Every structure is written in structure tokens, then in C-alpha cells.
Amino acid sequence: MSEQTRAPADVPPVGTDSGTATGPDASAEQLPGRGARLTEALFKFQSLFGLVLVFVAAVAFSPSRGGELVFLDSQNLFNVVRSISEIGILAVGMTLVILIGGIDLSVGSVLGLASVGAATLLMNNDVGVAVMAAAVLAIGLGFGLLQGFASARFGIQAFIVTLAGMQIARGLARIWSGGQGISITYGDGPGQAPVLFSLLGERTFNGLVPIPALIFIVIAALAVVLLRVSAFSRHVYAIGGNEKAARLSGVPVTRVKIIVFGICGLLAALAGIVHAGQLNFGAPNDGAMYELDAIAAVVIGGTSLMGGRGSVVGTVAGALLVGVLRNILALNNIDSNIQLLIIGLVIVLAAGLQRLRPASVSS
């Protein structure tokens, strides 16, 4: 589902040909009925439909405590959002990269690097939260930009560049941390992190919304708006849709690609800061496989790995779907290994659905 184009839900299909060519029976095309429109909406917003389905199922199967459904408890719901906030932030960046037909395998490692960076800077270098955040985000941005440059400028596949980046970021995280996790303790003294940073751990906004969830929501909203209104997003979609055509149309393909990888790296670093804050720990080995969870959220969200088709709304719904699914399975004490099986099936189902997508559904 595209951010930019509304479904031509209430119009007949495009004429078969120019009039002179096809003659009088050009009108022999079938008109889309209500069924066709429903199909179209289903394919464009599949992960939203899926989310609703899973949500309803979660309500139905929720255990209750004192007459209240545990699942619908607001604390529980916000915990669901908290639980997916890191993957969600990664997935937003991943969506952009996948929209240009790329992939970024390094985000999990960059998350680890950033969490180490956050902890080290706060605990060993005695810098404030703002300086730490600026430095760590700059590292993530720079890392992403470099990967984008290597990929776009020299035409190396993003898969390979970021596979290398994944190793490099992980190596840097271990070197920086000395191979040890760094605990974050709070206080005013030297060697302690400013109390402000503990916001990410336990605190909630308005006593309800966990701060990581809030950060995720803000990032997702920004990305949705960016993809909806900006000229930049047109270039992103165009590159994924047909890179050659985009280049010939004057789209600054190389620049856009580099920026997209930069954004993805930046968001991975942000997720790393959130990670460190939630755990009060800088963990050089954390974030492994997160890149795959992020890709899963993107795929469930209906974004095509070929690029040019998809949306952040879908990705957010995809991430939430996984979160809700995990939550309800956990509430029912279903083995976490079974959870893996079920989530695997959901990914296949989502991708399979997109294969059935009719050509008439515009991106």
C-alpha cells in the first residue's frame, strides 16, 4: 500500500487501449464490483487486517483475572508496544531500505554498538545524556551513510555491504566494551549516569505510556508523514519501482540511497540507546538476529522485498501483529518455541498473500 496514491476504488478499470486501436469492443472489460474493491483494500492493507484478526483472537483467548481480560488491560497493551519498540524502530528504517530494493543486515549489530556506546559514554566518559545521544546517533548515521556509499557508489549489493557491516559493527562493539557488558548505574557522582537516562527504563509518560513505546510511536509517525508528503519519498519509491527509469528521470539515485542507509543506521543507533536504557546495560552481543525480526515485520507489513511497494503503516501493523501474537501466546503460557513456529507461519502467510496480489492493485 502506497503512502502516496489513493486506491482508485470508485473508478472503472483503465481502458484497454487507445480508442482507434481496439475499436468498439474496448468496453468489453469487466468492471470491478464491490468484491474487487474489497480485494484491493485487503491487499493494500493486509497487515492491518491481520492485526485486527490477531487482536480479536487475542481478546477471545485472553485469560481473565478478576473478571477483567488480562490482554485488554492497558498496562498489558502498552507493554506489548514497549516489547516491540526496539524492533519497531529498526523496522521503520528497514522499510525505507527495502523500499529502494535494498536490505540492511547490520542493524542488529549497530544496535549492539550503540548500546555499548551509550553505556560507555555515560559511565566512563561522564558525558551528559544529550552529548551521549548526539554522539551515538552520529555514529549510527555515519555507519549507515558509509554502507550506503559503498553500496550505491560502487554498485555492490546491499546484502553484501551490510553483511560486512554487520561483522564490523559487532567487532567495534566488542572492542569498545572490552568484550564485557557495561552496567549503568544512576546518580550524580562521577562514574554514574545522569538520572535522566533512567527514563527509558521504568518510567512512563503520563504514568501509562512507556518512554520506549513513545519514542517508537513518534518515529513511526514521523516516517509515515515523511513518506506521505515528501518529494524525497517519491524518489525512494521510484528507485525501488524502477531504478533505471528513476535515474533517467533525474532522480539523484546515489544520493537518495546513501541517505536512506544513513537513516536506517541512525534509527538502529536510536534503538540501541533505547535498548541500553531499558536494560541499564551496554551489551556488545545484544541485537543479534534483530535485523531478521525487523525484516519480518516489514514483510508481514506487505512491503515487497523487490522494492517500490510498501509502507511504514504496514510495517508498524506488522510489528504490532507479532507483538500481540507473542503476548497472547505468552499469556496462555504457550511454549516460546511454539511461538517461533507460529510467527514463522505468519511470515510465510503474509508473503504468500502478496504473491496473490492482483496486478490491478496499484502500489
Place this chain on the structure above:
Amino acid sequence: MDGKLRAPVDMVGVSKSYGGVHAVREVDFSIRPGEVHALLGENGAGKSTLMKVLSGEVSGYRGEIRIGAEPVALGSPLAARRAGIAMIHQELDLVPALSIAENVWLGREPRTRLRTVDLRRMVGETAGLLARTGVRLDPRRPVEQLRTGEQQLVTIAKALSLDARILIMDEPTSALSGREVEQLFAVIGELRRAGTGIVYISHRMDEIGRVADRATVLRNGRVVAEFDARSMTAEQASEAMVGRPLHLMFRTGADRSPSRTAPASDTAGSDTAGSDAAGSDDSGADTGAAELLRVTDLVVVPRRPRAGRREPAGISLRVRRGEIVGLAGLLGSGRTELLETLFGVGSRGRWGGQVLLAGRSIRPSDPRRALRLGMAFVPEDRRVAGLALEHSVLTNTVLSVVARIAKLGVVSRATEQSLTRRITERLSVKLASVHSPVGALSGGNQQKVVLGRGLLTEPKLLLLDDPTRGVDVGAKAEIYQLLGEIARQGVGVLLASSEPAELVGVCDRVVVLSDGRSVRELDTARVSEAELLAAAIGTPTGAGAGRDLALGAGG
């Protein structure tokens, strides 16, 4: 297929549509044993689709296919092969890294008793097949080392190895030299005597007259005429293909010329490869104001030469404001490469010569710069290089200007909608909604979208690479009309085309390219289509010289 079961194959009422666009409709087509049946039609007329139905490459057709009297279902290439139908593709479907022998036997390699691939037998039998096609090649050579013509012969050898009852040849001679063509005709004769039915798709009338028994003409997916191939004239066939008398096709509107009026003698500046070839009868004492593009002795020596590309090797030409200049030449003469070089997407490497745009020396190195300089480019294959087919008409149309119309990076929906509406109305693009996927439009309307995108940039110079390829006749005429209008507004147009009639009908002047050099320049007011053809043929090239004007690739 045992080679003895020769029975006619009949396609009855076959239709196939892609996403609402009918590629072929209610077509009856038959092939008898031992017959060569030519299939004619313009690009996009449905020839390839019809043959893909027959070779099982597309499924979901309607209608019936019968072998003998027996209806057969051909939904897959395997089913077609079992039925004894094989196709030689125009785009060569060979695996470059594999050897000739491995390609010929791909998927049905002969086995030894140990079930390993019997390399010796494979190589031996391939050598025999190659000998039948009259080419001397080592079957162990990787296909990527072969010339295109040799690769074409390998595909023919592969088809022979299938011992098919029906063999479909889609422009089999497009890359063959004269001698190789003779050998191919000998093979066809041999096959015919053995009772094989052959479908022969080609644009070359002389070949069809020689090799075919019957000819069927398709237009817009329908059969419009059938001829006895031996008595058919080129005019009959062309008019059936085009669907109207040729002289009505190419109306660009009123005569525009300042350009047509005053041909003068050649200037000293364009002392080029072409000037000795005579007929360079148009050029100018005109200076600055009217002259938009002047290319002098353009040479590109690529850093990494790519096979199959003919880089500019001495091209001189000029385009004035309001003038439509054609680029003619055989396939592989370097038309596309010239346009790409001008637009900054050609091969990187050393340059020689000079390109002046509106009096300024330019050396475009990327398309963004070319667009800023006032050029717009409509590439040869809109599906490959022109459009994001899944995206809407709107996003495709405004792509080149979307950054410019944005304020603080934000695109105004109202602005882009009104721009899209304006340009699609001006080009009479037939669409239900600007939000429909552009891939759902017909070829002609898709091409108009690409053209419209270029026009929105308000170019001074429009570079068009075969813009009417795969475009139906009605849209073609509309595009010509539009080019006339644009030129009257002072835009210069450089139009590469593989259709002589189009060049003569639409252009003010035509520059003939050969082997990457401009060899002649013709004033279309004084030259006929036939003379243009002769000019293009008369200049020797490597393969296929003097045989025909290789009219691009088919649809």
C-alpha cells in the same frame, strides 16, 4: 517426439490478455507439416504473445489448440515440448557461462550408465548439430564468448536437437551475416522436407518472399490479412500491418519549417566522416539563434567496452530549434548509444569531438545535469527504463519535477494532480484515473506518460529513442501530431527510429548512422522512403550488410 507423427496444428479463436489489455484476440492460426508460415505485424501487434501461447510460455489463454483433430492443453513449456513444439527466441535464452553443448542439452543432458552426464556424447552430438547449421564452433566453448550471430545459430542448433513437429522462429536472422542466413535457409529447407512446420516471424520482406509459403498479418492482436507469401508485395503487407494507407500515418500538422526552407552547403566545421558520403545537403550558415544542438566528430572510447554496444565513432549532426531530426541506421549502428551519450548515460570513457547545446560546450555525465541543461530523454524500452509499472500514472508522470514543485520538501497534491491532468489531457492519454497503475495502460498510453514526464521538464531538446515501438497505430499518429506541435513551439527533437516510413514522414532531416558514424544526411522533403532505405543499406556494415534495414526488435 518421434518425428513421424506429422499433423497440422490449429489454433482456433485464441485470445490472451494481460491485465485487461488484449494482446491477441480470437486468432485463428494454423501450421501444416512441411510448411513455412510467416507471421507479420507491427511491434506490439501480438505476434510474440501468440507464439508464446503456442510454445506454452504463457498460460491462461482462451480458445483451443488442436494437433491433428486432437485438442491439446499447452499451459507450460514442458507440455508444448511434449507436443513437439519448440521456439527459437528473439532474445537469446542461453546461459552465458555454460558451454555450447551444455546449453543445447540443458535440462535433458544425455546420461551414462552411472547416471552422470555423458559429456562425450553431448559434445559429439552438438558438433553434429552445429555442422548442420553450417557453423564451425567448438561445442565446449562458453556461450558468452560467441558473437550474437553465433549465439543465434546455437539456439537454432538447440531447436534442431528437439526434433520438433512445429518450430517457431522469432526473427532468427536479426544478427546473422549473409552467409549464415543462406545456411539457415538451407536448414529450413531440410526441415521442411522432413515435414516440420515452421512459423517464421520477421520484418524482412525479402526473406519472407524467399522462404515462406503463407503469410498471416496481425494487427492489434487480430488477424487482419492472409497472403500467399510468394506473390505478396511489400506494400500489401505494410498496409495490412499499419491498417491504413502509408501516406496518412505521418501527419505532424502544418508544415513548420524555418528549417526546411534553406538547405545550404556544408560548413567547414563539420568536416566529418559523413561529409564525404555525399547527400549531406542540409546544414547551415545559420548561427547561434536557431541552432540548438551541434555535435561535431563525437567519439566515445569506453573505459570498459561492453559487447553489443556501438559507441559513437565520429558523429556530426545539428538540430535547430523547432526541427525534428531523425536518426536512421541498421540495428547496431549506434543510434541508442548516441542518444545515451548526449543524455549523460552512455559508457564512461574518453571523449573526442564536441557537443554544443545552444552554443555552450557541454559534456553531460549524468542525466540530472542533462535535464538541467534542458534535455529530456524517452528511452527505447519503457518497461525497462521508462516506468515503474506498478506505480500510479501520477507518480510516474511527475517524477522528474516532483522535487522542483515541492515546497520545503513537501509535495502539494493539488499541484501534482493538476500537472498530471494537464499533461495527460494534452497527450490524450486514455486512463480511468491518474491513480491507476501505469502498467494497466496500453503500450501507446504508457509511452505517452513517459513522453509527458519529459515534457513537464519543459525541455529545449527532446531525445527520443524509438518512441513508437510497441505502440498501436492510433497512439502513433497522436504521438506524431504531438511531436509536430512541440517542434512548432521551438523545441528541437532528435528522433531515433527503426522505421523508415516514420523517419521520412515525421522528420525534417534524417542523419544516417553506420558503425557509430554519421555517414549521410538526407532532406526528407526530397527523399522517399525507398531512397532512405537505400541510403541506410548502401553503407556497408559488418554483419548483414546490404541485406535489409534491420528494423529493430519485434513485439
